[in-house]
Amino acid sequence: MKKLIWIFFILTIVTHAQVKNPIKWKSEIRHDKENIYEAVFTAILESGWHVYSQDIKVENAIPTLFTYSKNSSIRLIGNTKEIGKKIEEYSDVFEGTLIYYSNKVEYRQRVEVLGSKPVVFEAEVEYQICNDKVCLAPDGETFSFTLTPQSINKEKPQVLPINTVKQLTKSDSKMNSVVSLPKDDSAQEVKTSRLRNKNQIIIPGLNVAEPINKDCGEKIIKEEGFIWIFAFGFLGGLVALLTPCVYPMIPLTISYFTKHAKSKKEGKKDALIYAFFIVLIFVLFTLPFHLVSGINSDIFNQIATNIGLNLIFFVIFILFAFSFFGYYDITLPSWMANKSDKASESGGMIGLFFMALTLVIVSFSCTGPVLGSILANAIQNPNQLTMAFGGCGLAWALVFGLFALFPRFLHTMPKSGGWMNTIKVVLGFLELALAFKFLSKADLVAKTFFLKREIFIAIWILISISIVLYLLGIIKFPHDHTQAKIGIGRKIGAFIFGLIGIYMIPGLFPTEKPNLKLLSGLTPPLQVSVYQKNQKNGVLGLTTLHDYDEAIQLAKKENKPILIDFTGYGCENCRKMEEYVWSEPDIWNILHDQLIIASLYVDDSEELPVNEQLILHLKDGRKRKIKTIGNKWSTFQRENFNSNSQPFYVLVTPDNKILNFPVAGYMDKEEFKRFLLCGFTAYERLK
Structure with a gap:
């Protein structure tokens, strides 16, 4: 239990962040003999910063970890070696000996090419860097090489560092600067030809600053909840007092x-x-x-x-x-x-x-x-x-x-x-x-x-009943007086929590419309129900697609604009919007009859198919491996719309043109309706 308390304290107090990136990575491949090569990864750190060793065993200190893509045509020889000036010191905070490197450290991994064809060798490093005051968020870097066996090229192996990938796709300005990894593990040549549309993430036509219609609606991109969250904190402080x-x-x-x-x-x-x-x-x-x-x-x-x-x-x-x-x-x-x-x-x-x-x-x-x-x-x-x-x-x-x-x-x-x-x-x-x-x-x-929603609500009802029983003196805890009087305050509290329990009872029964609006965003969504077999169905009976490319195809077929709904399974304001606003009859009719809905979940941890996983060059010069569905849609939102908040709504045409300014956060029905009609009017004019 003590360790769990420390974990929470560290999560609350210790930083997981940085203002800049104090580490730079370089990579190269060196020929050793015959078909054996050595991959060298060099970390160069700014003064005062250090990176932990692979061998560190201290709990809560994150070791540097190299992982390599599985490929039947490549054999790893030994473990990854780290070369540098190793520093060891005991830490009272971590209650153990820290092992780390400052300034510069090399990691070397020997590999053997088993086949006779060029083969991709991919490496990924995960690490955490710290100085004497803070530790930054754990981060990672991806490297990729194409190795040409000596049976084909006796002179020098072909090297494809990840840093050069952008140059290979330079001729196609409309496509992402990416390398799509082979689907199987057999040794095959990596082709950097035009990727199919499903892999496209950065779309030049989606210019958030230049929507088609600038004359109506509002640019409601804003941060929500400041007043309410301040009030929540103030109330929490008073209760703690x-x-x-x-x-x-x-x-x-x-x-x-x-x-x-x-x-x-x-x-x-x-x-x-x-x-x-x-x-x-x-x-x-x-x-x-x-x-x-x-x-x-x-x-x-x-x-x-x-x-x-x-x-x-x-x-x-x-x-x-x-x-x-x-x-x-x-x-x-x-x-x-x-x-x-x-x-x-x-x-x-x-x-x-x-x-x-x-x-x-x-x-x-x-x-x-x-x-x-x-x-x-x-x-x-x-x-x-x-x-x-x-x-x-x-x-x-x-x-x-x-x-x-x-x-x-x-x-x-x-x-x-x-x-x-x-x-x-x-x-x-x-x-x-x-x-x-x-x-x-x-x-x-x-x-x-x-x-399920009903099980969750049943648990909360039981908790409400328990509070009532406690306030009425029926159940007691260690520090309660055995002869405690049940005063007016406890009776009022019991009455209030009794009403809360009664309010939640309708949530135990099947429904197609929200019946606990005061708890929107707190309870599981309506479709996660013991009464519904397919938990992935759209909310409120609306048809929602979870892939932007599929939404584009359906929009072209039905000649309708698309509502991109950037959402998340853990997004409370998204559930509030659905249950408070989407459920209103006039809004529901617009969503059902006039739009194609693409609900893109930015926190979906399910891995993409291997042929859709890629390494993407971001606009800020960084590289990111797109491995999960959530990676894809969060990057899609950030790179095209300069936003990472949810809910975030964008209306676009089937040919990737933004109809009006996007909106974000929780808003009332009239605001959201104005946004929808503004974009839909612009689309009708185009038609």
Whole structure:
């Protein structure tokens, strides 16, 4: 359990990002003897950065890993050797010995060509680079060579580094700069002739800045949810203040400022500075997440929809729930609080900063689950994350600041008592409900569809009933008083959660239309139902295609425009749009009768057929291996429309012309209808 807590802490605090790319890779192939070659991969790092060794065994430190394409015409000779100045040092943070290289390191792999024809040798490296302060997001690079056996060419093997692939397709300006890998493992010549249309990702005709119709509609591309996410963070901060970890510290902290200050004025000034530092510390926790956009613009989507990470969140929130129930405590290491508390004795601004930091550390037992909920729900957008944490910090700052300015109001505060534990236990039940939300997201992204909508709703109903039984004193937990009185507050809470449970009951029965709109985006989508055999059918009875090329062909056949719906299995706002907006009769009729819908899932982890996997040169000069369906559509969205948000809607003609400005995020029915009619009107004029 301690390791899981550390994993969550690292996910919350440690960076997985970078502003620039401090590592450059070079590759070459060297002839050894006969049909034996040596592939050499050189990593050159900027000063201060290092890359971990292949042999590192420390948990949570990611080793450098080389993988090679399976090919019956190539035999690997031995393991990949690393050559460089190896550095070994013990790390207190990782509790183990780190092995890494700085400045420059070479990796060498010997291979033998077994056939008599040219053969493709592909290598992929995955690595993580760090300096003494941060670690960047794990990244990768792909290399590809064509080896010509000596039986054909006695002079020199043909070399095809991945860096030269772009030159081979230069003659065809309308196609992507890619190499499509052979479908089977037999030694065959790699042809860089014109790829079939299904492999095309960057389409020149899709000019997002020059739609056909600029006269109507609005360019609604915007970031949604800032106000709501701030309010969510603020509310979470207020709730955390009412827990046993924080609430008793309010009068204690305020009395410190009033007793130790030389004057009332100075005491109030110090308390306000202290409150400001509380907000600052909460905001600083989110700073690492802002650094991530420099390396990969869709990294947050990858994190938020990662199956393994969502399963980890599921386990962590189960642990948090039982901690709130009172079976054990989750705390940060005591040395952190001790060091911070010692630093707070230095006085002045520095002392006040560490005093605020000490408050955050020692209250982690109660605030950690609340902050974890905020992190998990806002992780797809660093700006939203900062707003949420800032809201949480502001709630604390306002309480501490107001009581510092008006200390006489401390006497009006309710006395600490059993009510604080009641709030903590109810939060535990809510953490339990949230845990199943992450399990559902992992289930949807993996496309296993085990956790059906009705089963999910039944679990939430049981949790609501459990809260009612707890508030009425029927079930108890370790820290509850045996003779606790059931006051008016607990009765009101039981009534509210009883209503919530009753509200969810219709969700247990079959339906074609949304019947739990208040929970849109939280529950699994309508089609993931025990009453529906094919879980992949379109939502709301609409026909939705999941391939852009297929949508183009159908649009040409039916002479209709295409609505590109960039969506995701883990996208909550996408579900809200479908259940709140798409379900409206006038919107549904437009979608059903006048458009071809291409719902492209950017988080689909299913691998593409081998002949559709490719290495793509991106517009920013980087290379990316397109291996999964999600890779393809997220890259398609980013490269053609300069966006990585979902939902994201684009109206296009069957010949790849954008009809009007795309729109993004959740919007009301009239906004979305205006967008649809604007594009459809432009298409009718073209016809």
